[in-house]
Amino acid sequence: MPRVVIFLAAALLATSAHITPASAQGADVTDLDPSGQIVPLPSVKILAPEDLTSGITRRFFGRIAARETVDLSFEVGGRLVMLPVVEGETIPQGSVVAALDTENFERAVARAELTLEQTRRESRRAEQLAQSNVTSAVRAEDAATARDLAEVALRDARDDLEDATLRTPFTALVAERIAANFTNVSPGQPILRLHDMSEIRVQIDVPERLFLSGIPPEAVRFTGSVPQAAGPIPLQLAEYEAQTEAIGQTFLVSLTLPDSNIPNLIPGASMTVTATVDVDYAQPGRALPATALLLGEDRTASVMIFEPDGGAADRGTVHVRPVELLSLAGTDLRVTGLAKDALVVGAGVHLLRDGQKVRRYTGLSVEE
Structure with missing residues (x-):
């Protein structure tokens, strides 16, 4: 091997031996790999x-629900002539929301009134004849019974006339118009679906293991959060279904929302519910x-x-x-x-x- 090459190789080895300790100066030996390079800390x-x-917390997916959701229907059949409501509209209690054509019902009331007047005259005549021994007392009793039946028929006719108009039983949010205007409807056929928003509720599905954990309801604090509210919303336990869902083995728990002034809280909207267990009952x-x-x-x-x-x-x-x-x-x-x-x-x-x-x-x- 030429002397120049040997000299250069010896110089490189000496230089590397001199540099390696300097590069590792201040480093822990365990932080160097076998080649002497520094290994970064994991x-x-x-x-x-x-x-x-703070106890333990759980978060659940909640759904806004109304206190009650009902389908209004007529107790009588007829032609629907008035359906003035609009979906999404809030209607005060007692407002007219649908009406049938009342001409047939008005004629039925008139017939019942005439029939009642006739049976009253016959009842009075039969009673007078029975007192004069011209006719039997049984005939007078039959006439009185016919009069009473006519009074019942008149009440039924007036009730049918009143039932031809639907009024909302509570301050309601119109969810859906099920029937169309100017169609013939039968008794019991749903016309409108209304939400009772007098009390807004939040429903969550609680797993069976948590529901049966033995923690009393008063030890759990519920809060909700929605984008349109600045901070957590306090919730109160209202009720729960005493049976599990068919899928998932969960119990449906309903919470009440005391503050009903939060906008856009309509049934079906989502809310994140946080349940915090008191530290005394924490696991x-x-x-x-x-x-x-x-x-x-x-x-x-x-x-x-x-x-x-x-x-x-x-x-x-x-x-x-x-x-x-x-x-x-x-x-x-x-x-x-x-x-x-x-x-x-x-x-x-x-x-x-x-x-x-x-x-x-x-x-x-x-x-x-």
């Missing part, structure tokens, strides 16, 4: 201690996601605890800590055996080792 997501004074332990748990072959559980270094809050060391795993309601995982101020690694724990140095994940950043 970034981990840290779960801060939960607020133990023991600390809730953690499944990604924060290390499960052993013997079904023991442990977590990774982050301990910050002296002056650097975003850098530290992780250590394995055994915990007790439980799930009383069957809806979340809770652990016991941790200090209240313990910082737990939330994900990727299977990629870390006990005593490894890491840095806290604080979000993505772009450097120019």
Whole structure:
């Protein structure tokens, strides 16, 4: 080999041997790979201690509902001649919302009045003849019965005439016009669908495990949130169906909305409902996601605890800590055996080792 090449190779080796310690100066030995290059500290997501004074919370998808939703119909049949309402309109209680052609009903009332007048005359005549022993008392009684039947027929005719006009039984929001104007309708056929908005309700589906957890209703505080309201809306428990839904094994719970001045709260609209359980009834332990748990072959559980270094809050060391795993309601995982101020690694724990140095994940950043 030429002497020049040997000289250059020896010079390069000496230079690299001189530079490598300088580049690793101040770095921990465990932060270097076998080639001597610095390995960046892994970034981990840290779960801060939960607020133990706020209890536990659940969020549900809620649907706005009216206190009652009814389909109005006539008790008599006829031709629909008036349907003045508009869908989405709010109508005061007692307002006329539909009417049938009343000509036939008015004639029926007139016939019933004439019949009643005739039977009254016959009843008086038969009573006078019975007192004079000209006719039998049985005939007088039959005449009185015919008079009474005529009175009942007149009341029926007047009721039919009144039933030919539909009035709203409450201050209502018109949901749907089911029948069309100028059509013949039969008794009991739905004409209008109305919402009773005197009390606005929110309905949520509560899973069976939560519903039967033994927590009293007075220990749960409900609040709702909608885009058109600035802050949380207080809700109160109204009632619940004492049977489960056919799909999902859930109970339908109805909550009342005391503040009815919030705009655009119509049946079918959505609302996010938050249920907060009083801390006295909260489940023991600390809730953690499944990604924060290390499960052993013997079904023991442990977590990774982050301990910050002296002056650097975003850098530290992780250590394995055994915990007790439980799930009383069957809806979340809770652990016991941790200090209240313990910082737990939330994900990727299977990629870390006990005593490894890491840095806290604080979000993505772009450097120019």
